[in-house]
Amino acid sequence: xxxxxxxxxxxxxxxxxxxxAESTSSSDAGQGAHWLEVAKYAILQTTDKExxxxxSAVARISSAELNELIxxxxxxxxxxxxxxxxxxxxxxxxxxxxxxxxxLIDIRDPVTEA
Numbered sequence: 001x002x003x004x005x006x007x008x009x010x011x012x013x014x015x016x017x018x019x020x021a022e023s024t025s026s027s028d029a030g031q032g033a034h035w036l037e038v039a040k041y042a043i044l045q046t047t048d049k050e051x052x053x054x055x056s057a058v059a060r061i062s063s064a065e066l067n068e069l070i071x072x073x074x075x076x077x078x079x080x081x082x083x084x085x086x087x088x089x090x091x092x093x094x095x096x097x098x099x100x101x102x103x104l105i106d107i108r109d110p111v112t113e114a
Contacts, residue, residue: 036068043072049081056087061095073105084108 039053061069076083086108088096093110096102 036065036072040072043076043083050084051076051081052084052086054087055085055092056089058092059089061092066095066099066101070101070104082106 035055035058039051042053043051073083084106085096088107088110090110093102093107096105096107101107
């Protein structure tokens with residue numbers, strides 16, 4: 001039974017309730033499924049109200065990927081659900097802040113450098 005929370009992580013795909021992808025960007029050809037494609041697949045596999053995407057393995061994001069992320073967020077929101085990103089690396093967190101995506105998408109727990 002679902003508790004209304006679906007967690008997708010970018011580390012080991014597929015596992016029940018925890019899905020991860022190893023690829024970090026479309027420029028990393030040949031490294032496995034792209035994390036946004038895996039996130040889309042994971043979203044289709046659940047009806048949970050909150051989908052948490054662990055992006056700790058994502059080192060960089062292109063402008064096209066930002067656009068796709070926004071579209072994904074809007075699609076999830078239209079279904080009455082919520083997309084949450086967590087564990088963004090510091091560089092990604094800064095990009096989300098500069099583009100103000102952190103105001104559109106719930107982004108939790110940025111990874112800080114030691």
